[in-house]
Amino acid sequence: MPAARKERSPNSQSPAIEDYLEQIHNLIESKGYARVVDIAQNLKISQASVTNMIQKLDAEGYLNYERYRGVTLTPEGKRVGQAIARRHDVLTRLLAGFGLDPETVHRDVEGMEHHVSKSTLRVLTLIVEELEGNAELLKRLKHKLDG
Structure with a gap:
């Protein structure tokens, strides 16, 4: 009898990445845009910490970040956020x-x-x-x- 196939880990992203993508997704859905200040406020962390993670998520292809402009999700970022x-x-x-x-x-x-x-x-x-x-x-x- 073949061994039962084990399901892959539910998420390939860390909980922190998921929290950010969820917050960005929710902000875009409710306000039409996501800014570092809003993300920081919702996650109750500093804007500097948010900026660092946003830059990482940009480099990993989950979002596009333009300083002083805000954040938009890439198709992959939107998929994970949803x-x-x-x-x-x-x-x-x-x-x-x-x-x-x-x-x-x-x-x-x-x-x-x-x-x-x-x-x-x-x-x-x-x-x-x-x-x-x-x-x-x-x-x-x-x-x-x-x-």
């Missing part, structure tokens, strides 16, 4: 759907989102969609948690 935003959304919807407090949801999602494989994300997405479409099932599950 994927991590999707993971974040699915995990948030799952945990929030059970009524966990927003701070717990945020903290837990930040810890989990970088470690979820594509196949696990597909399973979680299916579960979230089923729970969102079946209020009675969600109510029964919440009752079991409370009991």
